[in-house]
Amino acid sequence: MLSKKSQYAFKALSYLSQKFNDGPVLISEIARKKKIPLKFLENILLELKKADILDSKKGKGGGYFLKKKPEQIKVATIIRLVNGPISMLPCVSLYFYERCKNCNEKHCALHDMMVEVRDATLDIVENRTLRDLMDE
Amino acid sequence: MLSKKSQYAFKALSYLSQKFNDGPVLISEIARKKKIPLKFLENILLELKKADILDSKKGKGGGYFLKKKPEQIKVATIIRLVNGPISMLPCVSLYFYERCKNCNEKHCALHDMMVEVRDATLDIVENRTLRDLMDE
DNA sequence: TATTAGTCCACCGGGTTGGTGGGCTAGTAT
DNA sequence: ATACTAGCCCACCAACCCGGTGGACTAATA
Numbered sequence: 045m046l047s048k049k050s051q052y053a054f055k056a057l058s059y060l061s062q063k064f065n066d067g068p069v070l071i072s073e074i075a076r077k078k079k080i081p082l083k084f085l086e087n088i089l090l091e092l093k094k095a096d097i098l099d100s101k102k103g104k105g106g107g108y109f110l111k112k113k114p115e116q117i118k119v120a121t122i123i124r125l126v127n128g129p130i131s132m133l134p135c136v137s138l139y140f141y142e143r144c145k146n147c148n149e150k151h152c153a154l155h156d157m158m159v160e161v162r163d164a165t166l167d168i169v170e171n172r173t174l175r176d177l178m179d180e
Numbered sequence: 181m182l183s184k185k186s187q188y189a190f191k192a193l194s195y196l197s198q199k200f201n202d203g204p205v206l207i208s209e210i211a212r213k214k215k216i217p218l219k220f221l222e223n224i225l226l227e228l229k230k231a232d233i234l235d236s237k238k239g240k241g242g243g244y245f246l247k248k249k250p251e252q253i254k255v256a257t258i259i260r261l262v263n264g265p266i267s268m269l270p271c272v273s274l275y276f277y278e279r280c281k282n283c284n285e286k287h288c289a290l291h292d293m294m295v296e297v298r299d300a301t302l303d304i305v306e307n308r309t310l311r312d313l314m315d316e
Numbered sequence: 317t318a319t320t321a322g323t324c325c326a327c328c329g330g331g332t333t334g335g336t337g338g339g340c341t342a343g344t345a346t
Numbered sequence: 347a348t349a350c351t352a353g354c355c356c357a358c359c360a361a362c363c364c365g366g367t368g369g370a371c372t373a374a375t376a
Binding site: 068070071072086089090093100101102103104105106107108 | 324
């Protein structure tokens with residue numbers, strides 16, 4: 045399950061995608077419009093900035109904005125960043141791989157099944173971007 | 181990600197599937213063969229028994245055994261039981277559904293995408309059983 | 317220079333995860 | 347009936363994560 049943090053992140057990013065051509069957007073505006081706890085959102089946006097997804101401007105007229113165009117930011121990237129691994133097992137993860145003790149990955153049926161699940165999931169989230177989340 | 185508990189559960193169930201025709205299997209035997217902490221495994225097996233997946237016999241010659249044939253126990257059932265929701269959002273879950281506030285599920289692009297992910301995943305785990313995990 | 321708005325840090329309660337220990341009880345073989 | 351066996355149950359544990367808050371600081375801008 046995606047954490048609330050991840051859900052907030054997607055809401056905020058979706059909002060910023062809509063406002064992509066309008067210059068910086070205040071944290072407080074996002075928080076109000078998307079009903080996200082202000083201080084919590086602050087942390088999330090800062091994290092996204094450090095990960096090079098967002099950029100910000102301080103002082104009057106400041107705020108947050110996407111560093112790239114919405115269609116250039118993949119959903120998979122955001123999930124990995126904010127939520128962690130997409131795979132169901134460490135030993136099938138591409139970005140958070142950990143060797144699986146007591147399960148030689150060559151002959152482990154669970155492993156093989158989870159590879160399938162992973163690929164089916166990635167097939168979706170790697171091919172969608174923030175642009176696809178810009179509804180309403 | 182599947183919890184360690186879930187991974188242990190699958191290992192234990194896979195072992196019990198192999199031994200399906202051999203009568204009750206000791207917790208201690210499973211723990212030893214599959215390298216699972218004994219007491220932790222005890223809890224897991226008890227939970228699976230209460231969920232009607234396993235049955236047990238007490239006293240000498242006792243142990244645990246599958247209540248149904250391996251091919252009659254779906255992987256999806258076990259995941260839901262031990263790990264929880266398979267979906268990435270509560271509002272797209274079939275078995276753990278929760279209404280999504282501030283996101284009318286009719287026009288939420290994230291929701292729609294996660295429905296796709298859910299279906300792709302279920303397509304795999306609903307169609308595999310413990311029989312498919314009986315390797316080696 | 318005053319104001320604005322992001323930055324940073326510390327803390328918090330509560331829940332989950334991954335266990336462990338000990339005693340009890342019910343079933344089984346003898 | 348008895349002894350033994352093996353599951354059952356309860357309580358507790360440390361460590362970590364989740365969701366969130368408060369306050370001070372700093373950098374940019376008008």
